[in-house]
Amino acid sequence: MTYHCHRCGAPLASAPPVECPACGYAMFLNARPTASVIIVDGDRFLALMRAREPNAGRWDLPGGFCDGWELPRDAAVREAREELGVAVRLDQFVGMYLGEYQFQGELLPVLDMFWLATIVDGQLRPDPSEATDHGWLPLRDPPSMAFSTMDSALPDAAAMLVRGH
Incomplete structure (x- = not known):
């Protein structure tokens, strides 16, 4: 794969992090x-x-x-509204986890943030473009999830609830 500078378009010697030899722009991933x-x-x-x-x-x-x-807290509330059709109240912050996401042929690093939340208004109506089904699953014995960061966050959330935080 050939990489190019985002500022001037010059070819780069390697994948980011790298400095453009033509314009000096420092590129990071x-x-x-x-x-x-x-x-x-x-x-x-x-x-x-x-x-x-x-x-x-x-x-x-x-x-x-x-x-x-967009602030991550605002994004979490927005995403719940868009995907579920409900308003949520964010409760405790569970944590941030480094993961990956495959998008347009690239493997991107992601910093996934999770909050415990409670539905406060609306009727649960998952967006069919996002979900084919939904269910209430056991927090203490969750199935394998779509992303590894979720597999890490769920046990942490369960432990927080046991401790009462």
Whole structure:
């Protein structure tokens, strides 16, 4: 694969991080931020069956990429509204996890952020372009999820709830 400078278009010697030999622009490959919610009801959490690639047909958590200049907390609330048709209240912050996302033939680094959340308004109506199904799954014994960061965040969320934080 050939890489080019984002500023002047000159060919680059390698993948980022790299400095453009023509204009001196320093190019980096930074993780893209995402925001997701772990909606809990007792000892269960709400999961969606992904309708699209990557990982279509696997269990997923409501969430997605932060828009430019959007605060991650705002993105988490927006994504829940878009994907589920409900308003949520964000509760405890579970954590940030470094992962990967396959998009347009590229493997991108992502920084996935998760919050415990509660539905506060609306009727659950998952967007069919996002999910083919949904279900309440056991938080203490979750299935393998669509992304490894979710596999890490769910046990951390369960531990937080046990400790009462």
